[in-house]
Amino acid sequence: MSKIFPFSVKKHIIAIFLGVVATVQLPAFADENYIGIVKTYQPLATVLHSGTESTVDVGVKLYPGDTLVTQSDAAVGIIFMDGSVLSLGSETRFEIVDFLFKPAERNVSFISKVSKGTVAFTSGAIGRISPESVKFITPTSTLGLHGTKVLIEVK
């Protein structure tokens, strides 16, 4: 680009782009900080969000720090903003410890905790951009997922 445009023009273009970025980004991210949406659900499961417990359903949005708990015969399937796919089996406790997805700044992280139960996980863009950023913590171990699909059982 620097070879095509003289310096002053280039500066001008950047200024325009920055303007566009500022006006578009604010409304898009102000009230929509969710990181995943529930896609499949077998009752009964609850989500603990900022100290409040509510029943899960298809379409429920999830946020960093949320904990999902499934009862017997229950299951929850989620697709996250980075395209990763998570499925929880029955009697599972799963916490989203950290979910950061700012690929343009190379600022990505997906850390979760499995305290009990079963989990199927397929990594998405976070794992593709930064394989060392996808981690699971269990009571006995830490998993580093370098792509793509893993199953975890914690007893």
Added chain:
Amino acid sequence: MKNSTVLFAIFGLMLAGCSGTTVVLVPDATGKVGKVSVKTKAGEQLLSQSGASTFAGTVDKAPSQVQVLDSTKIQDMFGTALANEPAPPLHYSIYFKSGSAELLPDSKPLLMTMFKAIQERKSCDISVIGHSDRVGDNGTNKGISLKRAESVANVLKTIGLSGDCLDVRYYGENDPVVPTADNVAEPRNRRVEIEVR
């Protein structure tokens, strides 16, 4: 030291089924098998083969030797979770000329195909992500990638998709399909990726 490692491994296998963490590496929906490392305070095990598993019984013992599980055993352990997995997201790419955010005439059929797929899936959870190649500086490329994403989002809205279902993002040059050196023109990286979740 070697003896104790073997002992830990045997102990780990004996414990399988008891309290602890079992990790199994399996192929994803496209058949790809990745890698996963399982670490305790006492050691680490790397899984890199389809069906490979290890067991971490306690935090102060190394994870067990790798054991390959067959599909029956995997279904036994993970049947419920696997049966309730959401369908993997659908992905589409639309390409652009260098430095341009203008949609090319030949991307129209793909946009229509995509729109139909979105309707069939009844999805209201779609990202439209703009990318650039590495010609020019990253700041400028972020701007171009945003404009590309907006071009695609605008067309989808014109066809009839609600703007509430679209998450428009831009990664600049930071997420190439084909990694290149700086200032290299790469048509495959000048794209908008649409993910239908």
